[in-house]
Amino acid sequence: MAATTTTVPGTGPVAGSRSWLSGLREGDEIVRLITFLFAAFVVFLTVLLVFELWQGSVLPRHKFGFNFLRTSVWDPVNEQFGALPFIYGTVVTAAVALLIAVPLGLGAAIFLAELAPVRLSDNLEFFIDLLAAVPSVIYGLLGIFIVIPLMRQYIQPALKSTLGFLPFFQGPAYGLGFLTAGVVLAIMLLPYIISVSREVLLSVPRDQREAALALGATRWEATWKVVVPFARSGILGSIFLALARALGETMAVTMVIGNTPVISASLFSPGDSIASVIASQFKEATGDLYLQSLIELGLVLFLLTFILNGLARLLILATSERGGGMAHL
Amino acid sequence: MKRLPITVVLAILGFAGLVWADSTLSLTGAGATFPYPIYSKWFDEYHKKDANIQINYQSIGSGGGIKQITEGTVDFGASDGPMTDAQLKAYQDKHGFPILHFPTVLGADVPTYNIPGVSAELNFTPQALAGIFLGKVTKWNDPLITGPNKGVNLPANDILVVHRSEGSGTTYIWTDYLSKVSEEWKTRVGKGTAVNWPVGLGGQGNEGVAGLVKQTPNSIGYVELIYAIQNKMLYGRVQNSSGAFIKADLASVTAAAASAAENMPADFRVSITNAPGKTAYPISSFTWLLIPSKIPDASKRDAIKGFVSWMLGQGQNYTEALSYARLPKEVVAKEKKALTEVQ
Numbered sequence: 001m002a003a004t005t006t007t008v009p010g011t012g013p014v015a016g017s018r019s020w021l022s023g024l025r026e027g028d029e030i031v032r033l034i035t036f037l038f039a040a041f042v043v044f045l046t047v048l049l050v051f052e053l054w055q056g057s058v059l060p061r062h063k064f065g066f067n068f069l070r071t072s073v074w075d076p077v078n079e080q081f082g083a084l085p086f087i088y089g090t091v092v093t094a095a096v097a098l099l100i101a102v103p104l105g106l107g108a109a110i111f112l113a114e115l116a117p118v119r120l121s122d123n124l125e126f127f128i129d130l131l132a133a134v135p136s137v138i139y140g141l142l143g144i145f146i147v148i149p150l151m152r153q154y155i156q157p158a159l160k161s162t163l164g165f166l167p168f169f170q171g172p173a174y175g176l177g178f179l180t181a182g183v184v185l186a187i188m189l190l191p192y193i194i195s196v197s198r199e200v201l202l203s204v205p206r207d208q209r210e211a212a213l214a215l216g217a218t219r220w221e222a223t224w225k226v227v228v229p230f231a232r233s234g235i236l237g238s239i240f241l242a243l244a245r246a247l248g249e250t251m252a253v254t255m256v257i258g259n260t261p262v263i264s265a266s267l268f269s270p271g272d273s274i275a276s277v278i279a280s281q282f283k284e285a286t287g288d289l290y291l292q293s294l295i296e297l298g299l300v301l302f303l304l305t306f307i308l309n310g311l312a313r314l315l316i317l318a319t320s321e322r323g324g325g326m327a328h329l
Numbered sequence: 330m331k332r333l334p335i336t337v338v339l340a341i342l343g344f345a346g347l348v349w350a351d352s353t354l355s356l357t358g359a360g361a362t363f364p365y366p367i368y369s370k371w372f373d374e375y376h377k378k379d380a381n382i383q384i385n386y387q388s389i390g391s392g393g394g395i396k397q398i399t400e401g402t403v404d405f406g407a408s409d410g411p412m413t414d415a416q417l418k419a420y421q422d423k424h425g426f427p428i429l430h431f432p433t434v435l436g437a438d439v440p441t442y443n444i445p446g447v448s449a450e451l452n453f454t455p456q457a458l459a460g461i462f463l464g465k466v467t468k469w470n471d472p473l474i475t476g477p478n479k480g481v482n483l484p485a486n487d488i489l490v491v492h493r494s495e496g497s498g499t500t501y502i503w504t505d506y507l508s509k510v511s512e513e514w515k516t517r518v519g520k521g522t523a524v525n526w527p528v529g530l531g532g533q534g535n536e537g538v539a540g541l542v543k544q545t546p547n548s549i550g551y552v553e554l555i556y557a558i559q560n561k562m563l564y565g566r567v568q569n570s571s572g573a574f575i576k577a578d579l580a581s582v583t584a585a586a587a588s589a590a591e592n593m594p595a596d597f598r599v600s601i602t603n604a605p606g607k608t609a610y611p612i613s614s615f616t617w618l619l620i621p622s623k624i625p626d627a628s629k630r631d632a633i634k635g636f637v638s639w640m641l642g643q644g645q646n647y648t649e650a651l652s653y654a655r656l657p658k659e660v661v662a663k664e665k666k667a668l669t670e671v672q
Binding site: 074 | 389390391392393395396416487489494495496497498518519520521522523524525526529530531532533537540541544545
């Protein structure tokens with residue numbers, strides 16, 4: 001999407017005639033060129049970033065090769081570096097966050113766009129936008145002072161006694177770990193999902209709703225079977241935005257995840273994520289191999305985001321074919 | 330008519346700026362975050378004393394300080410851990426002359442804990458601390474802990490270890506100490522600003538560790554002495570190499586440095602953890618300024634040497650107000666001698 005060029009029809013400068021019209025066309029060309037350069041700059045930045053990360057991680061790439069991705073020891077003293085626990089933590093926390101935030105966010109967006117009075121909806125939207133602007137360190141503090149104690153004292157014991165037979169909810173309840181990081185991330189993602197999804201739902205043409213209602217659909221049927229499928233790609237777009245944010249979130253995660261490179265099926269276990277370990281250790285990293293391993297982690301995060309976004313796009317393609325039928329009601 | 334005075338003021342300011350820029354010598358340094366409060370106080374006071382010298386310091390971390398001074402982008406570096414032999418060699422190879430270490434103040438780590446029902450200052454043996462942080466001593470009523478704490482009712486609860494998540498000088502001191510008192514720690518974990526912890530949770534910064542310990546029952550962690558004092562935290566005594574249980578305070582930390590001064594190597598690269606001496610607190614450390622032994626620019630050289638000798642004398646009087654332990658006079662005397670090597 002970043003690389004789209006302008007839609008201005010491309011006509012070369014008309015030779016010879018120096019009419020007012022040709023001057024305008026030349027102006028179009030200039031605008032076209034300038035906007036193309038802006039778009040190309042984004043691509044250039046991305047390529048430059050990958051190049052720099054690649055160049056900056058020569059030592060660990062040569063020393064560890066693919067073992068960097070496969071091993072799970074992170075030992076700065078003996079210079080053994082494996083990224084697996086961090087990759088695992090990044091994916092698990094993002095997954096937990098989306099699992100919580102998507103249903104909640106979508107539900108809230110449907111309420112705000114379809115059911116709530118306009119005045120209430122607009123006022124609530126103001127607060128949601130405000131939430132999106134809160135710095136992540138504040139969410140981290142919220143995590144430390146509110147979510148962690150709640151988790152330790154109430155939520156984790158409750159999950160343990162009800163769903164404790166599942167491997168996800170076993171082990172000691174420290175209050176911090178994958179689940180807590182996921183919950184804090186979910187709180188941070190909600191405003192993105194709500195805000196974008198609401199806008200998309202509001203932009204669904206009135207005719208669509210009226211047609212469904214005229215055919216005898218209830219209000220809920222019209223919303224769920226007509227409006228939401230119509231807005232599907234926009235809603236998925238909001239979820240991507242949330243996913244990207246979840247994968248890259250640093251400060252809030254590092255404050256609540258426990259910062260221990262561990263792979264554990266239990267969501268109660270402390271863990272660590274890629275962004276979190278880079279932020280924690282980059283500053284005091286001594287030794288080239290150590291520093292470059294952290295840079296390679298950055299490269300891994302970049303690729304991970306790339307792959308997950310690609311998968312999500314495939315998911316859109318797959319569902320948009322299936323969803324075409326649903327829109328017929 | 331209102332504009333005229335502003336123009337005049339601006340002109341005067343501009344002129345003053347020119348004069349000021351002309352005669353001020355600016356020095357830049359970068360490195361350790363732990364001594365940043367005292368360093369900024371010193372640089373400020375020194376600027377008041379000699380208005381021609383302006384010292385800018387960026388607390389980017391010890392690793393960054395070593396890197397920047399090696400690359401020659403700053404006039405001096407600062408580090409909580411001494412440079413390794415490899416780092417010294419890298420500096421020598423690049424510049425053709427060695428870099429010197431100058432201790433400035435002292436810091437210490439203390440064990441802090443949260444055991445429901447226990448408000449006493451616990452006594453910790455080195456074996457107990459190493460055992461806890463290795464994950465071998467797992468209950469608060471382990472004989473290694475209860476032994477030196479007769480009369481304290483310690484519960485049979487699991488111990489939760491909390492450590493720093495980010496690389497830090499505090500962790501360096503702690504792991505340096507554990508490496509000295511435990512052979513197993515030395516071979517299995519080692520010392521560094523960040524290590525592969527056998528057990529425990531990571532908290533971000535002193536405040537992160539302190540927060541986790543405060544919130545989590547039956548936990549133990551380590552924080553800087555300054556942080557513990559300023560926040561009036563409960564922390565334990567640690568048994569030193571003479572067998573005495575010492576509570577960390579400014580005096581016992583300075584004592585550790587004083588008893589280490591006798592065998593101080595000429596380059597001051599010395600760890601004073603587990604130092605000898607009856608009153609020495611065992612988990613203490615210097616923090617260092619890193620200064621090139623050759624400074625071609627004579628005015629910069631004079632400025633740096635002037636500052637260091639002021640810091641060793643009058644400057645030390647500012648330490649206690651900011652909860653840093655001052656250098657013992659034996660070390661000050663040795664440093665003054667070493668300062669003459671800077672040419």
